[in-house]
Amino acid sequence: MNKLGILEKGEWTMSEIKWRSNRLSQLGSSIFAEVAAWKLAAAESGLDIIDLGIGSPDQPPSPAVKQALSEAVLRSDMYAYPATKSGLPFRQQAAAWMKHRFNVELDAGSDIVTLLGSQDGLAHLAMALCDPGDMALLPDPGYPIYAASLALAGVEAKLMPLREENGFMPDLAAIPDEDWDKASFILLNYPNNPISAVADLSFFEQLINKARQHGVLVVHDLAYSEMGFDGCEPPSILEVPGAIEQAVEFHSLSKSFNMAGCRIGFLAGNAAAVGALRELKANIDYGVFDPIQEAGIVALREAIESPDQPKAGKLYERRRDVFLEALREEGWEVAAPKATMFIWAPLPPMQWVQDEHWNSRRISQEMLKQTGVVVVPGEAFGSEGEGYVRIALVENEERLKEAARRIGNFIRGHKR
Structure with missing residues (x-):
């Protein structure tokens, strides 16, 4: 340390050296890391996880x-x-x-x-x-x-x-x-x-x-x-x-x-x-x-x-129909998408408690904590995504029906 009390170069401790660029904080929403942490905590609590978060195909290639x-x-x-x-x-x-x-x-x-x-x-x-x-x-x-x-x-x-x-x-x-x-x-x-x-x-x-x-x-x-x-x-x-x-x-x-x-x-x-x-x-x-x-x-x-070979969309179209019908039976009406492997769903029909702040992040977290169903808050994709959640159709039809059943219980549990 010099006369002014400032550490010389060789005296820096590991914790005082900045080895992380500021641009890393600009690389997107931290919500994906948060969702991963929520999922781990839910699994450790013994919940059966139905992961409808990441859009990774669950089928192999031909x-x-x-x-x-x-x-x-x-x-x-x-x-x-x-x-x-x-x-x-x-x-x-x-x-x-x-x-x-x-x-x-x-x-x-x-x-x-x-x-x-x-x-x-x-x-x-x-x-x-x-x-x-x-x-x-x-x-x-x-x-x-x-x-x-x-x-x-x-x-x-x-x-x-x-x-x-x-x-x-x-x-x-x-x-x-x-x-x-x-x-x-x-x-x-x-x-x-x-x-x-x-x-x-x-x-x-x-x-x-x-x-x-x-x-x-x-x-x-x-x-x-x-x-x-x-x-x-x-x-x-x-x-x-x-x-x-x-x-x-x-x-x-x-x-x-x-x-x-x-x-x-x-x-x-x-x-x-x-x-x-x-x-x-x-x-x-x-x-x-x-x-x-x-x-x-x-x-x-x-x-x-092989032009007659079914495209990947056929599988997800069937899953879309099964899942949205199951959600409809649980009281959550969601518009049917025309493409992709995702459902972009407005927040479910729950009566919000007036003195609490419910948004896409909190609903996604509570849904996972209480049901084991993983969805991604819309805010992860930008401010215009608030008020929605993204649901990936990456489980088989029976698991999607089970996810809808659990989500229905969650919605009913938060109605007054």
């Missing part, structure tokens, strides 16, 4: 995909860095699938980059496209990585409210021209997580036209393309004529092909934006493990060659 992965893993030539190979076969198959599914023509060499899951690309895109101090337009509610990626890149987020009265679509005309002119990109995802809303090509045409007027890149997250219900076939924004000049789109094999743990997806569209992400990623990692790319090729090929 037998052919598993077979391709297992065979590739046993090959001796699969263990070099993926970046030392071209990775072109997967991108070619992705281009073929985009043509088959959306009638979109893509150059596998320049218009597609393979990713360690779409979240990998979403996390890094702002760093590839923007400089610190730039601004981007984001949805509220929105998937947490959207805002977190901007915090990592030092980019300002301008939020667009998604509200029920507007069909959970952004009001493009309400966004001031100065925001359009300042924005580097606008990010949306339809079918939407957490809201489960869907968009049609008419909306995408309006979006592309508006973005073109102001020189803004459109970033569309289409992770749930194969999970439409009631005959809904979610479109790609790249179907809009000329959109490839103005847009990029994320695709994921996680939900549509039950390959969440494999971590594989891709970004497609505008070659300059795709190339920027490819360049950044070349400095960060060596790409997707080749056996996983082999499995991804088989998954996409199956979708092309």
Whole structure:
């Protein structure tokens, strides 16, 4: 210690050294960590947990995909860095699938980059496209990585409210021209997580036209393309004529092909934006493990060659119907979503105790504590999510019925 009583460099204790950046506090809501702690406490108390929180598929990929992965893993030539190979076969198959599914023509060499899951690309895109101090337009509610990626890149987020009265679509005309002119990109995802809303090509045409007027890149997250219900076939924004000049789109094999743990997806569209992400990623990692790319090729090929094979959405459509009917019988009416694996539900019909503050967080916590059913508070996805909870349809039908029964008991227990 010097004469002024200040510790010299070598005298700092471990607890006094700051080894944590301030940006970590900007990486999204802490509610997910809180929910994990609630779940652990409920399990330790002896409750049977029905986890409808995280949207992780409970089904495996197809037998052919598993077979391709297992065979590739046993090959001796699969263990070099993926970046030392071209990775072109997967991108070619992705281009073929985009043509088959959306009638979109893509150059596998320049218009597609393979990713360690779409979240990998979403996390890094702002760093590839923007400089610190730039601004981007984001949805509220929105998937947490959207805002977190901007915090990592030092980019300002301008939020667009998604509200029920507007069909959970952004009001493009309400966004001031100065925001359009300042924005580097606008990010949306339809079918939407957490809201489960869907968009049609008419909306995408309006979006592309508006973005073109102001020189803004459109970033569309289409992770749930194969999970439409009631005959809904979610479109790609790249179907809009000329959109490839103005847009990029994320695709994921996680939900549509039950390959969440494999971590594989891709970004497609505008070659300059795709190339920027490819360049950044070349400095960060060596790409997707080749056996996983082999499995991804088989998954996409199956979708092309077996068009009568049920899509992932069929399973979740049945679960949606079973669960919502069970909730209805318990007195909780919730609108049926047209896509995804989620229910975006307004808070249940309970008579609030006037001197207590009940919100989506408290209701979710109390529901878990008393019933063992895990849901995610809407506020985890942004301030516009308050008043809702997100429920993931990731249990079988009998467990979903049981969850609805428990939730019904919880609602009745809080009525006066």
